[in-house]
Amino acid sequence: MSDIMGLKAKLGLDVFKHDNEPHIKIKPGMERDPRLKRAVLVCPAGLYSLNAEGEVELTIDGCLECGTCRIACGVEVLDWNYPTGGAGVQFRFG
Amino acid sequence: MEKFDVIIVGGGLAGLAAAYTLAQQELEVLVLEKGDYPGAKNVTGGRIYVSPVRDLFPDLWAKAPLERFIAHEGVTMMAKERSVSIAYHGQELLEEPYQSYSILRAKFDRWFAKQAERKGAMLVTKSRVDEVIIEDGKVCGVWAGGDELRADVVIACDGVLSLTAEKAGLRKPGNPHDFAVGFKEVIELPAETIENRFNLTDNEGAAHMFMGEVTRGKFGGGFLYTNKESLSLGIVVGIKDLMEDQPAIEAPVLLDEFKQRPEIAALIRGGETVEYSAHVIPEGGLNALTKLTGNGIVVAGDAAGFSMNIGVTVRGMEYALASGYYAAQAVLKAREAEDYSAGSLAVYEQLLKDSFVMKDFNSFRNAPEALENPRLFTHYPELLGNVMRDMYHMPAGPKDRLYPTVMKYMKFNDLLKMFGDFRKVKKI
Numbered sequence: 073m074s075d076i077m078g079l080k081a082k083l084g085l086d087v088f089k090h091d092n093e094p095h096i097k098i099k100p101g102m103e104r105d106p107r108l109k110r111a112v113l114v115c116p117a118g119l120y121s122l123n124a125e126g127e128v129e130l131t132i133d134g135c136l137e138c139g140t141c142r143i144a145c146g147v148e149v150l151d152w153n154y155p156t157g158g159a160g161v162q163f164r165f166g
Numbered sequence: 167m168e169k170f171d172v173i174i175v176g177g178g179l180a181g182l183a184a185a186y187t188l189a190q191q192e193l194e195v196l197v198l199e200k201g202d203y204p205g206a207k208n209v210t211g212g213r214i215y216v217s218p219v220r221d222l223f224p225d226l227w228a229k230a231p232l233e234r235f236i237a238h239e240g241v242t243m244m245a246k247e248r249s250v251s252i253a254y255h256g257q258e259l260l261e262e263p264y265q266s267y268s269i270l271r272a273k274f275d276r277w278f279a280k281q282a283e284r285k286g287a288m289l290v291t292k293s294r295v296d297e298v299i300i301e302d303g304k305v306c307g308v309w310a311g312g313d314e315l316r317a318d319v320v321i322a323c324d325g326v327l328s329l330t331a332e333k334a335g336l337r338k339p340g341n342p343h344d345f346a347v348g349f350k351e352v353i354e355l356p357a358e359t360i361e362n363r364f365n366l367t368d369n370e371g372a373a374h375m376f377m378g379e380v381t382r383g384k385f386g387g388g389f390l391y392t393n394k395e396s397l398s399l400g401i402v403v404g405i406k407d408l409m410e411d412q413p414a415i416e417a418p419v420l421l422d423e424f425k426q427r428p429e430i431a432a433l434i435r436g437g438e439t440v441e442y443s444a445h446v447i448p449e450g451g452l453n454a455l456t457k458l459t460g461n462g463i464v465v466a467g468d469a470a471g472f473s474m475n476i477g478v479t480v481r482g483m484e485y486a487l488a489s490g491y492y493a494a495q496a497v498l499k500a501r502e503a504e505d506y507s508a509g510s511l512a513v514y515e516q517l518l519k520d521s522f523v524m525k526d527f528n529s530f531r532n533a534p535e536a537l538e539n540p541r542l543f544t545h546y547p548e549l550l551g552n553v554m555r556d557m558y559h560m561p562a563g564p565k566d567r568l569y570p571t572v573m574k575y576m577k578f579n580d581l582l583k584m585f586g587d588f589r590k591v592k593k594i
Contacts, residue, residue: 114405136445138347142342156331163208165443
């Protein structure tokens with residue numbers, strides 16, 4: 073369907089290969105940093121969310137490796153790397 | 167430890183262009199690609215301009231797996247409840263050699279890599295570069311997946327974030343102001359349906375840009391390209407605007423809203439979304455380019471910032487191909503001189519200056535600033551929509567004369583502002 077589908081369903085169309093550990097991590101103690109809140113808006117995969125305690129949480133499954141969060145939030149709050157070789161998203165169309 | 171003449175980090179267009187060019191000259195070239203195959207991590211909106219790079223790779227294009235040649239161009243100013251479009255058709259767009267094509271990168275890059283391998287380049291996939299080896303201030307190789315790989319020179323073509331160039335000290339993590347994010351769906355439809363909906367004959371294709379409400383007035387726009395049996399439909403929006411501008415909106419919502427616009431819904435009806443992808447795009451222009459050379463290292467493609475938005479066209483892939491080609495030429499010259507220092511490799515910068523790449527970046531150096539005007543994305547689409555609405559409106563009673571109908575939107579103050587906007591835009 074090209075109708076409006078949830079983001080999860082949309083990401084479910086993509087091919088992802090498992091990585092042993094998350095390639096992007098919120099740096100410890102930075103969960104409430106205002107810079108991190110930008111990721112909630114900018115992430116095209118909607119992987120960042122704000123919890124009831126005002127902390128930003130990141131689910132790495134479905135990461136498109138676009139790099140937007142690294143640009144928007146910066147490397148002081150994010151420990152950012154690409155997945156291990158051969159892991160992560162594998163675009164079939166691109 | 168293994169030693170090569172040249173290590174290229176990243177099997178995208180810049181890296182493969184460099185590999186193809188160098189392997190032709192029988193250098194030992196190693197391309198490291200972190201994806202399962204070249205193109206696995208690469209995303210495009212959808213159109214490559216071939217004309218500027220055709221002669222750099224004369225043998226490449228005849229069999230290249232491109233999608234459709236772009237024979238129909240369109241731009242739509244989108245207001246909240248209406249839109250106004252301009253369509254451009256011309257005999258010149260129908261004549262070979264065609265200037266641009268729609269493209270899907272997973273397909274094209276994989277094929278291009280095969281051509282580079284045929285010339286003798288060595289490609290290793292599933293290989294992420296973890297460290298850059300720097301000795302006595304010179305880049306001597308990389309660590310990738312536990313292997314120490316050395317070379318006379320490294321070409322960093324690892325994309326818009328280029329961790330390789332960053333580790334070599336040639337760039338810093340980017341500033342949101344200089345980057346946009348693009349995200350798109352590939353929507354499959356039968357070729358015949360695409361041809362009927364877009365008025366295409368055979369392998370003709372259409373390209374369409376949208377600005378205004380499509381990004382809720384934020385810097386950016388929407389795009390639609392026809393592929394052979396799919397559409398590439400997506401949004402590009404400035405990261406700074408997206409994270410700061412009001413109204414705050416989550417990026418994915420923009421694309422969902424775009425798809426629901428009646429102008430778009432009719433075009434994609436019955437199609438099946440088969441992939442959702444996203445990528446950062448460098449849009450800072452000349453002033454945001456990184457350092458291009460260091461001791462033992464050259465930077466090309468998105469990694470160097472070679473991508474440009476001048477409103478009606480957004481370009482990147484031909485700059486990637488050309489900069490990869492010139493990086494290779496610079497390496498060949500450095501090899502002749504047996505000197506891979508930054509000074510020797512700086513011939514790369516001269517080659518780029520003499521080419522369309524830096525000529526374009528100089529010509530359009532004011533484009534990022536000129537396009538930063540929010541009125542372009544809010545005021546004008548609404549204005550144009552309102553003018554058209556009033557001109558076409560047929561009231562139950564008598565109709566106003568056309569001239570006053572239009573001029574009521576162009577009072578002295580409006581004209582003054584428009585003149586100011588025009589002065590900015592004419593710098594493009």
